[in-house]
Amino acid sequence: MALSPEQQLRYWAIAALVFGLVLWLLAPVLLPFVTGAAIAYFLNPLVTRLTEWGLPRALAVTALMASALGAVALAFLLILPVIIAQAVQFTETAPELLRRLQDMISARIADVDAFESALDTSLVQLGEAIRDRGAMLAEGIWRSVSGLVSVIVFLIITPVVAFYLMLDWPRVLAGADDLLPRQHAPTIRGLASDIDKAIAGFVRGQVTVCLILATYYATALGLVGLQFGLAIGVVTGLISFIPYIGAILGGVLAIGVALWQFWGMPASIGTVIIIFAVGQILEGNVLVPRIVGNSVRLHPVWLLFAISVFGMLFGFTGMLIAVPVAASVGVLVRFGLIQYQESALYSPSKPAADKSDPTP
DSSP: OOHHHHHHHHHHHHHHHHHHHHHHHHHHHHHHHHHEEEEEEHHHHHHHHHHHHOOOOHHHHHHHHHHHHHHHIIIIIIHHHHHHHHHHHHHHHHHHHHHHHHHHHHHHSOOHHHHHHHHHHHHHHHHHHHHHHHHHHHHHHHHHHHTOOOHHHHHHHHHHHHHHHHTTTHHHHHHHHHHOOOHHHHHHHHHHHHHHHHHHIIIIIIHHHHHHHHHHHHHHHHHHHHHHHHHHHHHHHHTTTTTHHHHHHHHHHHHHHHHSSTTTTTHHHHHHHHHHHHHHHHHHIIIIIIOGGGGGOOOOHHHHHHHHHHHHHHHHHHHHHHHHHHHHHHHHHHHHHHHHHHHHHTTTTTTTTTTTTTOO
């Protein structure tokens, strides 16, 4: 018996609610699986390219996973300890850094007696807040990862999930296609293709942009000799996928440290400012247009909203899935708007033959 559109909509709405409830209930244990799926999705085009060159899929997956694990191991051994050490040192020395900044301002700016007390109190409170919040942030991140079972389990499950998903990717897609309702299969396939293009264009492209920016900022700030430059540069680059937040946070931290470290050396302070100006020019005019593409860019407000909501509901796991979900919802909303504009609800007097006409 054929279902009416109202019944179909009801069933799909119930399925979406059940899926959201299950996701919410299982959020604490989903992180390694979501991370593994994200790695598989990110690397699958490379696997496909290698198989097109004649390499067996199992061998292509094994080679890519070995390379990825080697790169991660190298980062953990050589780079990550330095970044963590600098970040911890920065949060611990933030109160002293801001006290020295207040002393320099008081010594170099005339007529500060009127606001010196308030300035001193504000800077001391800001430094204590950075130290306390930094510790809270580190503790929160640690709980998000280790609270599942342990860090070791996370590091074991994630590559295993990524490996088997990449290995079985064609069969996974074929199985999902077999489950589609036959009546709506062509439409769903078209939407899935659009969603894949949006996610691939934005997520894969933005991850590449973030890695390039992290390398650029960390290298440039390190060459200038900025204290904590490696940690600031890496953090700035990795959170650049959040519109404006990465550049603002990184710029404020780097310029603030430069003012404290290089006071009386305008050339060094100016160099730090130029580094961030050049980074923004590269990101906005070269990297994002060429790697991400303007056609799949998400509106900054929508992206910030998605990250905030999913981060609040599902924690760190939610932040991982926020961008793909935002891109998917954007595709579905555009599809819904097209259907609405072609319906009698939008224009009851519109002739059926004119439905393809985009003009009102």
